[in-house]
Amino acid sequence: MMRGPITVDxxxxxxxxxxxxxxFAIELSWHRPPICPCGTVKLWTGAVWSAENSQQISDWYSLSHIIHGFLFYGAAWLILPGRARLWALPFAVAIEGSWELLENSPIIIDRYRAATAAVGYSGDSILNSMSDIGMMVIGFALARRLPVWWTVGIAIFFELLALAVIRDNLTLNVLMLTYPIESIRVWQAAGA
Known part of the structure; x- marks a missing residue:
């Protein structure tokens, strides 16, 4: 059976x-910083090892959140039946938002510090968290409109670009959080 793009009503x-x-309200109640503690708001920060990483609107990790949107769209397209597919976007936002809450919880912040090269990581600003959700939505929308091979190609390009520039990407991030490998951590830290 052929399926068309997921409709968003x-x-x-x-x-x-x-x-x-x-x-947004939950992170605010957790007293997460609304914007970068540096006091400025920037569209982009490319300095992964700076205190502004994960604090501004976008950074190298925004690519991973776009890929999340690709993955959530693909999963919804494959798994959700009939009319349930109308609710694919809210499901994707719920998953991404839940990850943002988990990512900014002490357990994951401590895990990043212990298992990855992100020794000084303190979590995201609320601005960055909300932008991460927005990046996922952009990925979801792109996957809805682009042919599958374009979506896969863009995801691979993003992964390779981030790997080349910052020695990290979605694949390594998941690996290092779930099964840290010391040689990878050392290699990533050498790029600082």
């Missing part, structure tokens, strides 16, 4: 926006 879009507001 008005109610699902409103639900996705409401979820983003819930995640």
């Amino acid at each position: 008005r109610r699902a879009t409103i639900a996705a926006i409401a979820l983003v507001l819930v995640y």
